[in-house]
Amino acid sequence: MRFHLLGSLEVVDDGEQVELGGGVQRAVLGYLLLHANHVVPTSRMLRALWDEHAPLTARKMVQNAVSGIRRTLAAHGDDARLHTHSPGYRLQVDPDNVDMHHFRHLVEQGRTAIDAGSAQRGVALLREALDLWRGRALADLVERGTMWSELAAVENERLLALEDCFDAELACGHHREITPELEILTETEPLRERLCQQFMLALYRSGRQVDALKVYRRTRMALVDGLGIEPGRELQQLQHLILEHDSSIQAPMLVA
Template structure:
């Protein structure tokens, strides 16, 4: 019967590399042996080609007799893990080597399992469960991965991928917390994350949303200006379209579509928390400003319209209950749906009428 390396062993790669047996650390001082074991653990229960192992061990310039040296390292790993030959956890395959290990004995694979369950919970609408699973998964991280492994290939190609997976999980956990109205709780964490990862736009967007929901709209707008300056200076780009959409939604809320702490249906029953009511007496405007309606109901003011600047604008449709600016700004007739031509309440001193 084939054994696994799970009996009494636990392997940790999400941070400084550790091997524990029955809770007691097992010292592995040989640098190449550590590199070999980590390479096998990253793809546990899969065949790792000999060429890949050699690349991780020696890079692009393997020494003469590298294959024989690799076989010696494999033999030493087998002695460490227990068992020999095909009965042990480390198997020889036609193209490479395979390490059999229970998923719950490797922190990386335990992390992947928990994040997968969290995604399924979020898709089913159970944000409380998703947040708890992601928090548990993130506790597996103890620091920067693979930094104590003497392999340039692993640090260059694998470590950034692992770090990105951690940030994705962290972003998803904050997303779940925001859906649960924990905006004030995540603000200190988001402040640290935007400082540590200034080019990661999603953290900035989450921070702005949390500030807005906490009643700190001015700080949210300052965050927007900060990230725009950072992206322009570092990358020479403007914010993505998603930022503009968020700003337009903020305009809608200021003009009467405001977010309540709990979403309510048209009958007044509570349906949970979120940005928009579950049902509303009427559909929000389909275009982008607080003064605009859908193209079917919008009209273009003539220069003689009262209160219009005479340069052309869009007025609210008849029967509209939401307010519009006291003075209309010009909108090019040929580009009426271009965001750059819309009146932006956060870029002017004009007040609502």
């Protein structure tokens, strides 16, 4: 079986989606997958599912969900196992069968390639990793109000991978190709200065200096209004270099 977290929770066996039961069972499975191969204390599970407002039957509901997950795993003859392990539970699963872990492995390979000077190879690996995403991590649970810190952390991993990919794309001279994607991302993530810096650079290298400076002003306004801070030194320096048409920010000369 393959376990998909990067989007709505899915379990796929031989190309067919597996029935995962009700909301509590899906939430328990999702949380255990986020911590696959590690012991998750029952008390932590209860806080994750209900904050400080767990019903009196919460522990029994988790036990029932665990039993349902075990039946599902057994029915499909998978190597994954859900163990009771004091003080809670441990979902034993091959990381290669979890899309989140596959994503992390590809990202690591991509960054290694970039560090070794193979930007094109790095872009290909990072794009392969990012293509695993089908929406927000555990999107179906998020729609029901789940606000786990682990999900925010996984989303940040996606954005960092995107930023690394854009840096490599810029190094390959792909500024025009990535401009539309950066336009959307900087509107949804206006406080991420690195994305805004990349967008400004892509615009400038595409001959759109005025638009690049507009992005700086928009970003500065978002930071001042939202966080009460000025843009960081790197973003301010890029604005200065754009105004001066500095040669250091021109598109790289690529060898054919």
